[in-house]
Amino acid sequence: MAERLISVSIVGTGLIGASIGKALCSKKDAFFVKGFDASKENAETALREGAICRIANGVRDALNADAAIIAIPVQFIPKFIKENSALFKKGSVVMDTGSTKELVVNAMKTLPQGVEFVGGHPIAGKEKSGPESASETLFEGKKFVLTKENRLSEKGKNIVLQVINTLNAVPVFMESARHDEMLAYTSHFPYFVSAALFKLVSEKESSLPELFEFAGSGLRDTTRIASGDPVMSYGMLETNKDNIMKALSEFEKVLKEFRTLLESGTLPEKLKAVKERRDEVWK
Amino acid sequence: MAERLISVSIVGTGLIGASIGKALCSKKDAFFVKGFDASKENAETALREGAICRIANGVRDALNADAAIIAIPVQFIPKFIKENSALFKKGSVVMDTGSTKELVVNAMKTLPQGVEFVGGHPIAGKEKSGPESASETLFEGKKFVLTKENRLSEKGKNIVLQVINTLNAVPVFMESARHDEMLAYTSHFPYFVSAALFKLVSEKESSLPELFEFAGSGLRDTTRIASGDPVMSYGMLETNKDNIMKALSEFEKVLKEFRTLLESGTLPEKLKAVKERRDEVWK
Secondary structure, three states, X not given: OOOOOEEEEEEOOOHHHHHHHHHHHOOOOOEEEEEEOXXXXXXXXXXXXXXXXXXXXXXXXXXXXXXXXXXXXXHHHHHHHHHOHHHOOXXXXXXXXXXXXXXXXXXXOOOXXXXXXXXXXXXXXXXXOOHHHOOOOOOOOOEEEEEEEEEOOHHHHHHHHHHHHHOOOEEEEEOHHHHHHHHHHHHHHHHHHHHHHHHHHHHHHHOOOOHHXXXXXXXXXXXXXXXXXXXXHHHHHHOOHHHHHHHHHHHHHHHHHHHHHHHHOOHHHHHHHHHHHHHHHOO | OOOOOEEEEEEOOOHHHHHHHHHHHOOOOOEEEEEEOOOHHXXXXXXXXXXXXXXXXXXXXXXOOOEEEEOOOHHHHHHHHHHOHHHOOOOOXXXXXXXXXXXXXXXXXXXXXXXEEXXXXXXXXXXXXXXXXXXXXXXXXXXXXXXXXEEOOHHHHHHHHHHHHHOOOEEEEEOHHHHHXXXXXXXXXXXXXXXXXXXXXXXXXXXXXXXXXXXXXHHHHHOHHHHOOHHHHHHHHHOOHHHHHHHHHHHHHHXXXXXXXXXXXXXXXXXXXXXXXXXXXXX
16 A cells, blocks of 8 residues: 655745755655745746646645645745744644744744644755756755754654655754854855945946956856845845844954954965865865 | 067966966967976976976076066066066067056066066966966956056067967956056955955854854855965955055945945845846856
8 A cells, every 4th residue: 555645835936945846746656745835927837847746725725734844035934934823734844944043943933732843944055046946956965954943743853854855965953043153154144245245346337337347257256146036145134133243243353354464464374274274175 | 481489488387377388389380488487396397288398497598588478476576577677688578467467567667678568467367276277278268458558569569469369368458557456346355355254254163163064155156266376366465455455445334334234124125236236247
């Protein structure tokens, strides 16, 4: 006798949601995937791309599943969870994919007893957004953070791990505060800097109109993440504001230090140390 | 009767010098290339790689050529020119490849009458340094800046343009001050920011030792140029200090503005404008 399929609903069929969907849909003997998106077009594209098996008939239908994966921009997740609190199925497990975890998990904690939850964040992505850019291999070998603050039965935990296993990702349990602090430095603040740097350079176009004709791959790469989806990107900053502000103050200190070192001619040692450590991190 | 070969000496057979040499050596009926490098190993690698036809017997031999291309790190170029001023051949043309131009051109202006000169900067490069990474296609389609401040006869100018043409690069005449200001924004200051950002993140390893395991391609790309050769990179900053300091002050203002906008929740419009302009620049 065939085992019962696990029904999974993907709420938000953008790049991340649709990529998860594609991977799950490739295991038709294990998962049945419903998709829901505020944009009808997004949902239809996801269906056409094979990222979902069918489009849910509204939120109520979407949340009537064994697992609900909330993959909308992170700043909208807490509100979504609170507003639809009563619609999540008893015994089901709710997970998200937002790039910050503390505010999401705080909202999850308000879910009715009997609804299981865990915060999730796959450390993967690309600049191109939308279901048309989805790829079932997006998460291969990548870390998938799960929050230590969770409400999971053995059964619920197994469903979550089975999903992550199907993505060929590596589950890592972590406290949401530690996750948010870490990601502020490795992802969210670098985006902030990248956008600020591009802003600075583009401001110079008024006096140096041919400027970008003389820009090489250095500036292009340094500002690549500034071309990320601005709604998604702003969500990382808005929901991780305290850590961003802390990182910004520290960064201003590093800039001051670099200024002093450049003035006194002693910057080279610092630059050498930076290069050496970086070359160790990315060989 | 065969035309006389143009003898070119490459002083500094690193990535840039050896890449120029390789392109010129591929036209054996037009150029004869001598190479000189303070590192015997670099010169020998360049010879083995086919980037030069022979190693010069010291500086005097090296500078006895129709054209001398000075491709050492930019901070050492003015001193090299002044110290060897008497050794440059009358009627020959001196060009450099340094990433800043004003200090170099000021030194070139002190060359004896009869020695021609023009400052040069090919807008090309890669992270890997040294003659073993040299490529004759490195400059293909790339701009090659030539300074408007120059001392060039028709013959000297033709030699320079013939060299650039052989690289398949595009010559652009420009004032050195304008070049240096522009490159500060498109290249040198982005390096400064990139190094400072990596410094900030790596400082957090003391409290978050697993930090880099959670870093994705965003941080990697944003800090890629921080892995450039630190001697070369520092040279760009040191010889363009005034523009770097100006850019730094302006950047600090942009960061302050972004902080205020993030606090007040009005950052999204700015981020959207940044993304839109960047997407126009790099399609």
